[in-house]
Amino acid sequence: MRRMPSRWPVRGWRSLALASMLLPAVALGCPEAPPRGTGDLGLIVERAAGRVQLVETTGRSALGSIDGLGDLSHASLVYSRDGRYAFVFGRDGGLSKVDLLCRRIELRVLQAGNSIGGAISQDGRLVAVANYAPGGVKVFSSDSLELLADIPAEYEPGKRAKVVGLEDASEGRFVFSLFEAGEIWIADLSEPRLPRITRFRGIGSQPYDALVTPDGRWYIAGLFGEDGLALIDLWHPERPARRILSGYGRGQEALPVYKMPHLEGWAIAGRYAYLPAIGRHEVLVVDTDSWREIARISVAGQPVFVMARPDGRQVWVNFALPHNDVVQVIDTQTQAVHKTLHPGKAVLHLEFTPRGEAVWISARDDDRVLVYDTASFAQLATLAVEKPSGIFFTARAFRIGL
Amino acid sequence: MLSLSAHPADGAQRAQETQDGSVRARHLALRHLVKHDCGSCHGMRLTGGLGPPLTAVALADRPLQFIESMILRGRPGTAMPAWQGILSDADARWIAEMLKEEGFEE
Numbered sequence: 362m363r364r365m366p367s368r369w370p371v372r373g374w375r376s377l378a379l380a381s382m383l384l385p386a387v388a389l390g391c392p393e394a395p396p397r398g399t400g401d402l403g404l405i406v407e408r409a410a411g412r413v414q415l416v417e418t419t420g421r422s423a424l425g426s427i428d429g430l431g432d433l434s435h436a437s438l439v440y441s442r443d444g445r446y447a448f449v450f451g452r453d454g455g456l457s458k459v460d461l462l463c464r465r466i467e468l469r470v471l472q473a474g475n476s477i478g479g480a481i482s483q484d485g486r487l488v489a490v491a492n493y494a495p496g497g498v499k500v501f502s503s504d505s506l507e508l509l510a511d512i513p514a515e516y517e518p519g520k521r522a523k524v525v526g527l528e529d530a531s532e533g534r535f536v537f538s539l540f541e542a543g544e545i546w547i548a549d550l551s552e553p554r555l556p557r558i559t560r561f562r563g564i565g566s567q568p569y570d571a572l573v574t575p576d577g578r579w580y581i582a583g584l585f586g587e588d589g590l591a592l593i594d595l596w597h598p599e600r601p602a603r604r605i606l607s608g609y610g611r612g613q614e615a616l617p618v619y620k621m622p623h624l625e626g627w628a629i630a631g632r633y634a635y636l637p638a639i640g641r642h643e644v645l646v647v648d649t650d651s652w653r654e655i656a657r658i659s660v661a662g663q664p665v666f667v668m669a670r671p672d673g674r675q676v677w678v679n680f681a682l683p684h685n686d687v688v689q690v691i692d693t694q695t696q697a698v699h700k701t702l703h704p705g706k707a708v709l710h711l712e713f714t715p716r717g718e719a720v721w722i723s724a725r726d727d728d729r730v731l732v733y734d735t736a737s738f739a740q741l742a743t744l745a746v747e748k749p750s751g752i753f754f755t756a757r758a759f760r761i762g763l
Numbered sequence: 764m765l766s767l768s769a770h771p772a773d774g775a776q777r778a779q780e781t782q783d784g785s786v787r788a789r790h791l792a793l794r795h796l797v798k799h800d801c802g803s804c805h806g807m808r809l810t811g812g813l814g815p816p817l818t819a820v821a822l823a824d825r826p827l828q829f830i831e832s833m834i835l836r837g838r839p840g841t842a843m844p845a846w847q848g849i850l851s852d853a854d855a856r857w858i859a860e861m862l863k864e865e866g867f868e869e
Contacts, residue, residue, distance in 0.1 A: 434803070494811065586840075619849070621803070
């Protein structure tokens with residue numbers, strides 16, 4: 362055996378060795394952890410503590426926590442394709458690979474000064490991070506967190522934009538928006554060290570977040586600087602970007618926006634997309650065949666997350682200050698609000714269990730997470746979580762755009 | 764009323780204490796708002812995000828009144844909203860002073 366039969370054991374050992382150097386107290390391979398699947402696991406961000414709580418959705422309980430993750434304000438995460446590891450994106454530019462089974466940080470790098478989120482590639486090999494400062498995207502090996510590509514969001518000589526709405530797409534691509542530039546870029550990383558960029562210019566003013574539809578075809582960026590959204594057909598990147606829902610405010614003065622809406626929440630139910638209106642107490646309903654508005658639904662405040670239950674029968678909405686103690690449920694058959702809940706103070710996020718029988722809701726200022734039955738709206742459980750924000754279940758590992 | 768006139772000094776002191784208590788409670792609420800709600804754009808440690816950093820160093824050249832006005836009236840053309848529906852003039856003044864002097868780190 363002059364050579365290892367494959368590179369896997371070598372790489373595996375190297376990362377284990379590195380992890381054990383960083384965390385000498387933790388035994389290799391964590392023999393204390395009983396074997397279990399990860400399909401009912403999830404992580405909840407404790408934003409102020411730099412920690413995530415590991416939870417399971419079968420018994421609705423907390424299993425433990427992992428700390429040392431840095432500044433987790435506005436933190437998000439994605440999962441490896443085997444559902445064992447989470448890649449946590451911190452505000453401070455930290456990228457951490459967390460092992461759910463061993464409940465520890467496997468690897469961690471500080472890759473920028475200020476970050477906003479990330480995505481994992483379709484094949485699970487690459488993790489990309491969107492950075493505000495310095496503005497751009499960095500792409501890492503999901504195995505080793507080795508830096509493979511650095512894509513500065515330089516839209517004019519010497520000018521770099523903040524990157525938002527970074528999403529994974531098919532065929533080794535990532536898609537993202539440039540806030541100051543009003544551009545959308547597709548980065549083809551089929552050769553990870555040689556990214557090829559396709560630029561869409563003039564897509565609209567101040568794109569602030571984006572989503573990819575569940576089928577992976579459409580990339581939709583919300584615009585802060587104008588009423589409307591930008592649409593890219595990822596099946597036909599040769600076609601220009603389109604503007605949809607232009608002027609949905611119809612010239613009325615928008616309300617002050619105390620919290621930016623989030624689009625990455627799969628607000629697609631059946632053939633309709635449910636989108637938050639900026640600066641208005643409305644959810645916009647769009648037909649994804651024609652991309653025309655078909656309805657607008659009055660809601661309790663300015664929507665932040667507009668999320669479809671996995672079966673698409675309900676859409677759940679939370680709101681910006683000062684209505685952030687309310688959650689409303691839209692019935693997608695009647696296009697009307699049919700339930701209003703008051704889960705607690707400062708509702709920041711909600712996440713459905715993989716098949717949608719329950720929803721977990723974080724109430725930041727009550728330091729707890731509430732679990733509701735989505736059919737009866739009965740409260741099923743309450744978990745003590747310190748300043749909870751994002752809730753992420755491992756089922757995200759198997760969906761494009763999450 | 765009777766007790767007030769009987770012990771004017773006590774009454775005044777009590778009123779002052781109540782006022783101090785409510786100011787303290789308000790400042791606590793504002794601390795929370797700055798950290799978590801301003802923090803959603805400016806970062807929980809106010810080191811910047813979609814919005815610019817609000818550390819004492821970053822704001823060194825900005826006059827107090829400019830910061831106060833920015834908080835109350837927002838900044839048209841950017842994502843900074845007018846907070847005057849939620850914050851009073853006194854709230855904005857206190858936040859501006861804190862940002863420039865002490866900062867909000869515990």
